[in-house]
Amino acid sequence: MKILHSADWHLGRYLHGASLLEDQRLILEQFVDLARSEQVDVVVIAGDIYDRAIPPSEAVALLDSVLTRLVVDAGIPTIVIAGNHDSAERIGFGGRIFAQRGLTLRGTLNNLSPVVLSDAHGEVAFHPLPYVEPLFARHLPGGEDVTDHQSAMTHLMSLLKAQRVPGQRNVLVGHAFVTGGSESDSERPLSVGGSGRVGGDSFDGFDFVALGHLHRPQSIGSDRIQYSGSLLKYSFNEVDQAKSVSLVELGADAVPVTQRVALKPRRDLRIITGTLDELLGQPDAVLSRDDYLSAQLTDTSPVLEPMLRLREVYPNILDMQLARQAEGQVGALSGGDHRQRKPEDLFRAFHLDMLGEEISPQALDVFNQSVQSLAGESQGHPS
Ligand SMILES: [Mn+2]
Known part of the structure; x- marks a missing residue:
């Protein structure tokens, strides 16, 4: 089973005020070309499809175009889940209708059924698990004890594992922060205050875990659990990250063999x-x-x-x-209400901001003399 795994497209994202939509459009053309030329069996997009819950209409049009080319034109089964940036209901819209054409869209936790595909070695069950908000996991059957991300994931895994069928290989598609993963600046924390992390052992029992959320391409422990990384660099703290998408071959032994393919950004x-x-x-x-x-x-x-x-x-x-x-040398002297401060103090702070060093006493004397002579002048010219 040849899987093309990507995540964190963040369609419609702006970077320091610049729209990245054209960059996203061009790199997704390469993505579709790769899916076709590699003749992959399935495309998996593990959440954060859009950058925000209500994406710009141009971003929706771009996703529509990409999915049409993959699913209708190339006939490749495609699985899409919502991430923490997405609106669960909006990503899942029409899911039961599109499923009949080979497009799986999962936003909410209402439908956790697997998508079963076959290759020469038998069946592979893909378990699409959209981003899990603990509050929503709590409302699932048996979820009364869910209090945080870890207990939510543990509960969801018990539900998904119960769906496994002997003889099938099992792939989990999820959006989560797994302990041990390395963060970037462009991820939105899953939890304010508490820990949004879940242990990698949550995923025991799955042959391959295709994840979204962390924007650096990385494996956790082994290639069995991996992040494809984001489509593009989405913050200046990611300049050293080589972004890629993952081609994963899941053979008869159910051990994933990964090739990370770098696409060329605009x-x-x-x-x-x-x-x-x-x-x-x-x-x-x-x-x-x-x-x-x-x-x-x-x-x-x-x-x-x-x-x-x-x-x-x-x-x-x-x-x-x-x-x-x-x-970090700036600001030490410049805080507080400037109206309460003497011109001398303000100028010292300005000097430190601009030059990174304290003003000399001699220079400060010159400044103070200037201020005094200006004050004298203005007194001499009443308005
Ligand atoms: Mn993301």
């Missing part, structure tokens, strides 16, 4: 570092100017309108930071 997401002059003077050959960039400026003297000037060279720059700001 634009990379990168951090560039240097002084303003260095970054403006880079020769074309060194860089892709069109990438989505965050500039880390190392200048120690003040720079004028750096973002404006950088944008002339890097049209898709999204973010800029002064390196010393990143080091």
Whole structure:
């Protein structure tokens, strides 16, 4: 059984104000091409289909187009579950109708029945499990003891395992934070305060667990439990992550063999570092100017309108930071109500923000003399 596993598409996402829809459209064309050329038996998309519960209409149109090409044009069975960013009801809309065409859409926990596919080695049962909100798991039969994510998952697993049929291989499709996984900045925490994590041993009894939620492609323990990772880099803390989709072969022995395939994004997401002059003077050959960039400026003297000037060279720059700001030297003196503070204190804070160092007593004297002479002038010219 050849499975193409992806997750965390976050269709309709914006990054620092820039719409990523065109980037998503282009990479999903490659995704559909890969599904066709590899002649996969099934496509699995493990949640966070959209970036928000009510996605922009263009994102809905994009998903419609991608699923049509996979299911209708290429005839590939496709399984989609809701993630924590999605609206369960909206993802599951029409699920019973579409199931007849080979498209499985599961949003709520109302239908936990497996999707059974066959290959030369027999049957494989796919168990689609949308993101589990503990409150909803509590309302399932026997769920009275559910209090948190772990007990919710334990309960759901007992329900799903009871559906297994001897002789079938079993694949779980889920959206969860498994202990031991490494996080990125673009994931929304599953639980505020408490732990949203579940132990990998929750999934004992499944031959392969195809997960969404964590945006870094990774396996937990072994390739039996794995995250495909997100479709694209969705935060600047993911610049070093090689994003990919997973081709998983589940043979007669039911041991998954994984190949991670990197798709080519329209634009990379990168951090560039240097002084303003260095970054403006880079020769074309060194860089892709069109990438989505965050500039880390190392200048120690003040720079004028750096973002404006950088944008002339890097049209898709999204973010800029002064390196010393990143080091957290800013703000120590600048908090509080500025109206309660003396000009001298405000200027000290400004100096520290701009230059990363305390103003010298001599310079402060000059500043104070200027303030006094200005105050004297304004007194001499009543309005
Ligand atoms: Mn996600």
